[in-house]
Amino acid sequence: MFFRVGKTKQRRQKQDVKSIETSVSTKLAENVEALNQRFASSPDLIIKELQNSSGQKAALVYLENLVDKTAINDQILRPLMIENTAFDPASIPIHKTSTTRAMDQIESSIFIGKSVLLVDGQPWAIIFNTQGWPQRSIKEPQIESTLKGGHQGLVETVGLNIALIRRYLPHRELMLTKTLVGERSQTTVFLLYLRDICQPELVKELENRIDRIKIDALINAGELEEYLEDHWFTVFPQFMQTERPDTIVSQLLQGRIVLIVDNSPVALVGPMNFTSFFQNVDDYSLRWILASFLRFMRFFAFLIAISLPAFYIATISFNYEILPIDLMISIGMSRERVPFPPLLEAFIMEVTIEMIREAGVRLPSPIGQTIGVVGGIVIGQAAVQAGIVSNVMVIVVALTAISSYIIPNYDMASAIRLIRFPLMIIASMFGMVGIAIGMMILSIHIVTTTSLGYPYGSPIAPIRLPDWKDTWYRLPLWKMDKRPISADPRQSMRQGHSRKSGKN
């Protein structure tokens, strides 16, 4: 079996070598014939035959819907056909042109929306940058909406995304490295970093990892993450996926690397650590006391979201001594009607709420609201009245769900929602001891995880006290003259010392 795979690989390489050799012929008819063969089943290929006043023939080749038709009509066809301009790249008013002799380059150029002018009697072709494809306008990011931050989100076109970032950082140290990923899709991936802040080894490591990717097509940035990450067996995201240019810029300034993938409205940021998923752009535009409160609340919500159902199960299966007597009686009364053991009861409710959530995500918003109402009534009222779950369980589930949505990052929130299931099982088996063991395993896991070789548990483990200023709480910005050391920036000072306040 292994032998066969090796053979096909060899054959493919041979084909590649052969195709590189084909070059543009001097006869226009031959070239058009060759292109027709290459684009055998592409009815959207347009071959526009031209002839200038001196009788010289030419053909303009492009894919109908990938080009900017105004540019084709006004900037290319008009000069050539009406004003009788020469078939020469210098005399055609297109902002970027090039020439080539290779048939393959012509083919790939056509595929990405460029138009190619083949001239009879010439062994080269002119390529015009006339790309223009259906494009979405810039919208507010959907899963990372903010109150005070910018309301522009990334779009599917990589060039536009880079423009959005450059607007925030017009600086020469912002480096962009372009690579192509995907044998068929040839997707452009841009690697962005600030040269004077980011560690060069880190950039090299990431470039190497990208080079090692051998896939057919890259459709989304999320796919790239799985090929680049250090650990495959974990629920925690090791890269941050964001669609906010301001988040990207703030991460760049901390010495992190950003990957922007063409056709994908999210960017990857790495290396990340666990606690940075609890930060939000809004934190920095709120009063620092309020932002600190929000930070505390998020960590508290994290604990609730992973352990509250487990705590409930452990309490009513093993350790009811810890419940106040009045609460115990009311839980006992509502539990009495439930025919299932606590674990099953909790699972029914937790799975139901996950299903409602997932159903809501996929549905268009008018129907999505219906799901919310139906789910709320079914779970909140009918299930309790029918004696399938207890009242307290509904409160536990609702609290857990709300807590998990307080986490600002979607991937981290999903991870947290998943962690509670193993904790629930272990709590139903061993009670409080089980929860303690589960928490220990979780801590060990976070501490041993790395992201691009950097410790994921930083700044908690390893302890990096200076970074705590922006972890558990957020101190005033003038206290944070230095960049966080979690991402190991080369340049530690931001820009000198800031004054304490605007006075003096």
Next chain:
Amino acid sequence: MKRWCHAILVCLSLLTLTGCGDQLYLENADIPLSVGLDMDDEGNIIVVYSSPVFHEEASKKTHFEQSTALSFRQNRKLLNSQSQGNVIAGKIQNLIISKQMLKRINAFPILDVIFRDPKSEINARALVVDGSLEDLQNISMEDKGRLGIAIRDTIDAAHQVSSTVLTRVIDFRGQMLDNRVTPYLTEMRIRGQDYAITGTALLNKDGKYATSLDQNESSLLLLLQHQTEYPLQLPFTAPLQLPFTTPPNMAPSDPTMSQMNVSLTINRYKISSDYAQGRFHFEFQVDLTANLSERTFPFDMKTERRKLEQVIEKQLQQKLERLIAKIQHHRLDPMGLGRVAQAYHYPIWKQVQNNWPETLAKADIRVTPHVTIKSYGITF
């Protein structure tokens, strides 16, 4: 692959651990809130308990079980066979001990299982009940809720207005094992369909019932014990010699026209002790702040306040000395003066520690209260 095999093996072996064994769902447990201890004529232990009923179909909210055996634990086995669920001792709110039983035997050894089993509740309030424990079932709970919680709340409320002491089971254990103090428990009386906290029951060093204190005496005991959590509520009667004027239509001798109530907080509390001529001398020096909460006679507080303070001081001293005399008469030490003796007169304490209450009975104990009225409200 090898790693996965190991992981699966570990999971499978975890499943067989005994940890899963002691699982008991809340609704399947029978959780006594009140546990009563009594003794029958042959000397068997009677255990009565009341626990909440979770069933919707059941018309009563509380159910009672009763059994008779030679020990607490044997009783539990019997009770388990009578109740629908497994009897759990982890949530007991009150441990009710019958006065009849305490008059006959020392109940402390019977409670051994409570302290031996780490899952049982040691914060339950321990109380002595005057009346048959079977009457517990007859208490009308229609306007009270659940028996265990109702009794607990009554005890706490009575303690807050200084009508009784608050002794938890773990405190009772300390009092029994500490030979510097004798035990004191809340006393409750069941009469017909009702119950009430009557004061404090004092036990002697052998753990048997000695005497009872009424509610006012209980307040005084709390004062001597330096209990500062809640103000002490005490009534006083104004003597006729006081320079006050009565309304003309009321005879000055009318007792309802000479009442006052104060709530006292302890500012300074000091016990000075001495040992001379073969006996101990103790003196309580207590500075108290009084808030006048009720006064049914007219009085000029602005000019004559000190006189009223002196009346209170004098009556307080008399009441306290009467209480101390009662305690000494019954050979008790609920104030814990043994601690003072041990701390300041250790060589003598070493000799007398085994019959400390006897020694204390011969001691000379004095109290000098000093009262300052801080607030007296609207005056007329």
